[in-house]
Amino acid sequence: MTTSRARSFGTAAAEYARHRPEYADNAVDWALEPVAARPSLQLLDLAAGTGKLTGALHTRGPVIAVEPDPAMLAELRSRFPDVDAREGNAESIPLPDASVDAVLVGQAWHWFDPERALPEIARVLRPGGVLAALWNGDDANVEWVAGYHKAAALIERRVRDRADSGLRLPEHEAFEASEHAVLPNPVRTTIDGLVATLGTHSWALVADPADRDAALARVRAYLATRPETSAGEFELPLVTDVVRMLRR
Template sequence: MTTPRARSFGTVAAEYARHRPEYAESAVDWALEPVAGRPDRLLLDLAAGTGKLTGALLARGPVIAVEPDPPMLAELRVLFPDVDAREGSAEAIPLPDESVDAVLVGQAFHWFDPERALPEIARVLRPGGVLAALWNGDDATVEWVRGYHDAAGLIGLRVRDRAEAGLHLPEHPAFEASEHSAYPNAVHTSVEGLLATLATHSWALVAEPADRDAALARVRDYLATRPETSAGEFELPLFTDVVRMLRK
């Protein structure tokens, strides 16, 4: 997580915590299903950010949170003062060998260096433990959602586009083959809420301010023309995608 885009989120840590969506509860359950019967299981929230996934995990067992960005980690510690939160990265996890039953990664696996991160994740996982990566993404099958992406001029594949092609994690000899599942995760928001969420995305954070503001203005203008969103408040159709694989 060393690229400028990966390190851009700390500049908006409080806004990230306020505006980014939670993950579907059923998605978290599916991610942890392989270790559901383990007593006293210990969960690692890796690249935990401000703790968007941490809260859901706390309802399911003790959690250690690891995050490389100091401002994001500071926000997590404010929101979850009782969580063991440590500075570290996927490529250098500050935990001993075979110390956790599950490693969960929310909205961050694509920032990892898999050649370094997968051996390190395998090192801290107990045999039969699970690695699960989760992403929230707009449902790109919905016409007005595609329209607002086009209005903004967003570049790159959306999570749901990738999911339709089959999301997977890189192969590694320490892990079984990955498997994917997806869960609806619509959120109630508003035009202002959606714009605030978009402003926490990496494309907006690394863009020139004038370019970012112009993109957000185009989205505002587009949403004003759509019957689904013109009233100001609406349901944004999201999915939580999960890819998991077992430690051999």
Template sequence: MDPHRARSFGSAATQYALHRPGYPDAAVDWALAPLPGGAGLQLLDLAAGTGKLTTSLLPRGTVVAVEPDPAMRAELRTRVPGVDAREGSAEEIPLPDAAVDAVLVGQAWHWFDPERAYAEIARVLRPGGVLAALWNGDDAHVEWVRGFHEAGAWASHVVREPDDEPRLPDHPAFTQDGYAQFANLVPTTVDGLVATLRTHSWALTAEPDEREAALARLRAYLATRPETASGEFELPLVTDVVRMLRR
């Protein structure tokens, strides 16, 4: 975890809310599948950001959204009026013991201190409860998608190898309970993709000249590709979900 990069998102909270993708319903349903159906679930969106995952969770239960960054939390309250949004972190969750049926983490597990986070998540989860981490990422099976990462050559390799499966570290309080991946096609434009990339931590923390050079290389590459040369296209994202159960 790079603390500087972990704390960088608040400076772009509004743009993050505008340009970052949400999560497919199928991915959220799979994450919660071990739990009984109905709207009576108590759910925690941990490191909730601007509420991308919170929005998907609200129809499925009562949601508490915990977010450490005040600017991101303010944007969340604007985007999701009435949400129970609290200051806190994975390492210090502002909830009592055994308070929730599921803890969901969207696009944030890699910023946590794992041992401290596991202890806190185990504390607030009921026995048999779900811990699910979700990530949206570019589909590395698609050749032109791999190509735009190579063309940009930015300081963070944000597209993983096609056959790599993410996994959370083992912990005695949890049982591994599987992994699934879901298509998440996002209609966008060249300008939209560039705007999204500007909300990534590598761009927020890069030297301005380096960031603009990387984005210029990306634009030049996209202009050469038949999939994107018109300026409008579908970006083939995938949503990875890793699920664990509280012992």
């Protein structure tokens, strides 16, 4: 993944915060299950963006948010002024050794350099701590969802095929083998809301404006023909993939 794509979100930080979905509570609970009983849980939201995951973590214990993009970090600080939010990245985390019980990564693992990020994450994790990566994605096994992807030709849009359970984090000597869970995360939205959400994806932010507008117009036109989505508010069948592994 290129740096330009990774940093493209800062140009639409407020829209990202407004339109991107939250993470399912049961997905966050599953991610933190190995350390949930620790008496003084310290959490790290790595590549925190505008704080979509920070909010869920903040209710479970003290959280530090680390984000490299200044615009995204500014949006996070405005939304969560009482959170310790720092500029930094996965390859150079601004925390001391063995300082956190869990490192969580929402919708961002694919931007990391794993050869540099995994040793750095291992450095800041306490023994027995957990690294968990989470992704929200469409359930493309639902016929009308697959249809809108096809209509828009969004070949770079991440979709969830439940037959594919092969998500893993890279192996590393500091960690146990990874585990994977898929949990439902349906959200209520509208055609306008879904189109606005798609507009915050990196493919849209870096695309030629004419190509982006044409793709979004195709989505809008297709959804207007579907009984599941054309009558107003509807349920978008998202799922949250979670991959976790324990620090040895």
